[in-house]
Amino acid sequence: MTESHQQSGTVEYFLQDIEHHGRNERTAAAYQRVLSEYEQFLDDRFDKTPPAASYRDCMAWVHELRTTHSESTVATYASYLNRFYSYLERVGHTEENPMTVVLEEMTESIESNPTRRDVTLAQMRSFVTDIRHPLHQALVTTLLKTGIRAGELCNLDLIDLNLAHDAQTWQPRAHIAGRPDSLFVATEHTYGRESGGELRTASNKRKRETVVPIDEELKAVLVRWLAVRPDTPSRTTTGAATEPLFVGTADSWGERLTPNVVHHVVEQYARERGWYRTGGGAAENVTPHYFRHFFTTHLRDRTGDRGIVQYLRGDVASDVIDTYTHNWGDRVRETYLEHIYSLSV
Known part of the structure; x- marks a missing residue:
């Protein structure tokens, strides 16, 4: 950190706080070094202080770390920043912890089988039924019915959806043109890079592109959303217009x-159920990533076919699919439609 860049009072107060909680000098020094580097990064890149940083700013810092540090070191530094922002949230210096969603995305590669809250199917059905807002209902139902990540959900374009319904007024992409009632999840979208003529704010982390079947329940929810979806397209850096599937209906x-935004929508309803607590971790809080865990657990138990579930999650490469028949797409659809759970009470 340059001499001209003074360490903010928020960092100093936080360091005093962890010392009061018994952290040794070595640990405090590590926090100070990492937070100082983070402050310098924000100042140089975005001309911001930590309390003004957003999820995107924090994610940019994580991406920067990955160019020079191992994943384990990046995870450690991210945990430092998360505790710092939890402190700022607790003392009222920021309204939210921007590292919550960042850590949620990172957790997937760090914890292969974390212990989580046990929400029954009956409880989840009641949870979904209480959601009345067409957009919110579509977001939650899509996450629960497909197992896709929040970032992948945000990256979906209208052309990634093929519905056998009059509500569809666009030509779906070639990958699903002949597959009605399907959702296409790509691999090419990366945070901070242009894709489809648009700068993306989230990454798709799948190992291969995936075609996910859509059952009648999800179809009805998506049709309801499309009926009220704003027509305003997302403007791109090239002046062309992409049409995102899910767009804002408020600010x-x-x-x-x-x-x-997706995280906060889920958090809003989870809090009302007592399923989310500020400061709670993955074991306690119901988040968009919890829905991916819920989908995986229930569909794997119902089908007994780990390969199909791995494919739907985007976790496997071509060699796994090659162990099945050439009629892979039909097998996935038949197995999915036979076993996917209903979310209706």
């Missing part, structure tokens, strides 16, 4: 949703 009217 960001007609703009593509971000993972942070």
Whole structure:
């Protein structure tokens, strides 16, 4: 950190706080070094202080770390920043912890089988039934019915959806043109890079592109959403227009949703159920990533076919699919439609 860049009072107060809680000098020094580097990064890149940083700013810092540090070191530094922002949230210096969604995305590669809250199917059905807002209902139902990540949900374009319904007024992409009632999840979208003529705010982390079947329940929810979806397209850096599937209906009217918005929508309803607590971790809080865990657990138990579930999650490469028949797409659809759970009470 340059001499001209003074360490903010928020960092100093936080360091005093962890010392009061018994952290040794070595640990405190590590926090100070990491937070100082983070402050310098924000100042140089975005001309911001930590309390003003957003999820995107924190994610940019994580991406920067990955160019020079191992994943384990990046995870450690991210945990430092998360505790720092939890402190700022607790003392009222920021309204939210921007690292919550960042850590949620990172957790997937760190914890292969974390212990989580046990929500029964009956409880989840009641949870979904209480959601009346067409957009919110579509977001939650899509996450629960497909197992896709929040970032992948945000990256969906209208052309990634093929519905056998009059509500569809666009030509779906070639991958699903002959597959009605299907959702296409791509691999090419990356945070901070242009894709489809648009700068993306989230990454798709799948190992291969995936075609996910849509059952009648999800179809009905999506049709209801399309009936009220704002027509305003997302403007691209090239002047062309992409049409995101899920867009804002409040402050960001007609703009593509971000993972942070999706997280807060889920958090809003989870809090009302007592399923989310500020400061709670993955074992306690119901988040968009919890829905991916719920989908995986229930569909794997119902089908007994780990390969198909791995494919739907985007976790496997071509060699796994090659162990099945050439009629892979039909097998996935038949197995999915036979076993996917209903979310209706």
